[in-house]
Amino acid sequence: MNELTIGQEVPDFTLPASTGQNISLSDYRGRKVLLYFYPKNMTPACTQEACEFRDAEDPIARGNAVLLGISTDSLASHKKFIAKNHLPFPLLSDEEHTVSELFGAWQLKKLYGREFMGIVRSTFLIDEQGILVKEWRKVRVKGHVEAVLEEIMKY
Numbered sequence: 583m584n585e586l587t588i589g590q591e592v593p594d595f596t597l598p599a600s601t602g603q604n605i606s607l608s609d610y611r612g613r614k615v616l617l618y619f620y621p622k623n624m625t626p627a628c629t630q631e632a633c634e635f636r637d638a639e640d641p642i643a644r645g646n647a648v649l650l651g652i653s654t655d656s657l658a659s660h661k662k663f664i665a666k667n668h669l670p671f672p673l674l675s676d677e678e679h680t681v682s683e684l685f686g687a688w689q690l691k692k693l694y695g696r697e698f699m700g701i702v703r704s705t706f707l708i709d710e711q712g713i714l715v716k717e718w719r720k721v722r723v724k725g726h727v728e729a730v731l732e733e734i735m736k737y
Contacts, residue, residue: 585686591712595681597652597674600660605650605674607712614647614737615708616730619687621701623655623663623673627723631703634727636669645734646710652676652687653701686719705730709737 586592596606607615618635620628635642635649642649649671655663660673674681679701682688687704690697705726707716716733718726 586684586706586714588714588717590714592706592708592714593684594712595684597676597681598657599672599674600657600664601672605672607708610648611712612710614645614710614734616642616647616649616705616734617652617685617708618649618703618705619652619682619685619701620703622653623659624666627703628653629663629667631721631723631726632663632669633667634723635671636667638727638731639670641731642734645731647707647734650674652681654679654682707733707737 592607594606594608596604599605620631622628632651651671651673654677655675657675660675664673676682679688682701685704685706687701688699689702691700691702703721705718705721706714709715715737
């Protein structure tokens with residue numbers, strides 16, 4: 583399957599969520615959806631990003647948007663991450679990395695000379711009709727949430 587591009591309708595998907603239910607993209611039709619893909623629970627940069635999104639909960643809601651975090655971590659790991667950091671949004675478990683691949687967030691990474699496949703930090707904004715309208719790839723955490731909030735208010 584080809585990676586999604588701006589202007590395309592995002593195919594519906596369903597993943598298990600930290601809420602104990604399955605969440606589908608179509609559950610949020612009529613609202614903007616902010617999907618953020620992150621590598622791993624409990625790591626410093628991922629914790630910082632999650633907490634910055636947590637602290638931006640009100641402006642995200644005012645922009646008629648819902649926030650969903652996605653990683654390949656298990657639901658048990660997600661629940662611990664949420665409890666430790668008081669996250670008010672669901673985390674979805676993409677253990678088979680199918681949704682991460684759809685968005686092109688599953689890529690070859692290098693760390694300390696070692697190559698492996700994993701999630702590259704990325705965020706996507708989907709409009710009320712299910713169209714991909716903005717993407718942030720290879721995200722640096724510093725300043726990212728502010729850029730996302732600014733963009734949400736445009737749509």
